[in-house]
Amino acid sequence: MEKALINLHYEIIHGDFMKAGEASSNIKKALMQLGVDNAIIKRLCVACYEAEMNIVIHSYGGCIDVDIFEDRIEMNAKDKGPGIKDIELAMTEGYSTAPDVAREMGFGAGMGLPNIRKSSDEFEITSVVGEYTNVRIVIFID
């Protein structure tokens, strides 16, 4: 398999709202240092943040890997958790099962997954109920 030029790896802990957003901030800084285009940084930042929050809110914990290749950036968000029964429903704008604690903090608008898809050139979500959810996106750098 093609090896990434840079790999950025972040462990995401369930319920840790304090540290939430750190991964996407760090990733943004790295992309700036590599000279990646601002518009691409913006898209990845949004996707990464939403994926991070979904792990914090909906899973038991997981990690985010950002792999930078010459022509593209891949993000893999993997978690262990309840999984998603109806992916099509979860992808619907405004659909959310976020618990009250998350809603009180302003999360749970049900726009996360749709916005991740919108920000990406390739989008893939796989999930097994009771086991895991994986979100994989690709953004091409030109």
Place this chain on the structure above:
Amino acid sequence: MNEIFHSVELIEEKCNGCTRCMIKCPVEAIRLKNSKAVIYGDRCIDCGVCIKVCPYNAHVGKRDVLDVLDNFKTKIAIPSVTLYSQFGEYIEPGLINDAIKSLGFDEVFDITYACDIVTEITKNEIEKMPKPAISPFCPSIIRLIQVNYPELVDHIVKVLTPIEVAAILIREKYGENSDGIGIFYLSPCVSRVTKGKYPFLSSETHIDGVLAISDLFPQLLKYINKNKAAAPQSNSNMSSTGIAWAIPGGQSKAMNLEEYIAVYGVENVIKVLDEIEKGKLSNVDFVEAFACTEGCLGGILLADNPFNARRIINKYYDKLDKRCEINEMSEEYKSRFLSDMKNNKTYNPKLAEDFASAVKKMNFMNKLINSLPGTDCGQCGSPSCKAFAEDVVRGLSTVDECKFITLKGGEGNEGK
């Protein structure tokens, strides 16, 4: 690297090497080299935090002195709206203008008129922009966005500040005869001095100099105390919507906006920008962000404390019954007041010009970070271990400046 003009300067003899400014600088623009602070100009946002925290007064803000007036035939003052808040009570604006003239000015321009023009243009512009739109008013915040949030630059409203608008109107009024005219901004903050010399959101500035209100204050106060009893000679036609610009939230109030955020203090502004960058706050129309506490009323070139100053500004707001009277402006009229975003010289965050070298440096930098203790002790002269690693790969520091480095996980050092 240091080609960007800055108004914050270090007097080396006074610097004691205490690291306070290095630690407090919100954009990590300060290092300690040979026990003296050094400001990296490409990163500095002129917020003035280092001036405030330095116990030895080693950081100072540059500005012009009143003598510059002598170089001009006709001298015109554009006072910041904050100036009117400085005298501890409501003073007739006309009397304050008289006091300004007593310093040698021929004319005092009513900046609230320019504020109202900018209000009208902004109202229009934000309709066409990504949300939330960000006010271009505080130059330190604009620099902060350019340096650390380049992907948010298109959220900044592309309108000139009331100061530039005022200066353009003055030049137009004098037209042919504008030779020998000197236009001076009376400023509450050092950041404006930089902006005055180096307008980073547009290709040129129309002002000739920036004077510190705190430098002029004693003379102004003296004049006002002496002449308080008599009716002022100058008249004034200030608007409440314009005076509101002195307070965070005032621009939004002038635009009758409801969905706005007013935030001040660089750390707080960073929190808000972090959210915008993650795609949040897209339901907010407008963000007014200021580097100083209480916005411009907390500018370090003012005399009074910002909280008392706000009390006085509120009095003006209530007493002035003129509101914004700018009517429909033609596109052509407006276009003169839009910033061209040229001269957008900004910080270059790239570790190297080409991608391959940047990748190499980043891999080395990450390895280096793992070899550092992570205690951010600052003895290397960089504000944090991460910043030190970055300095090393940028060639600004050398590895041996850290006394605590343990080269673990490095190539050839595996398993150590």
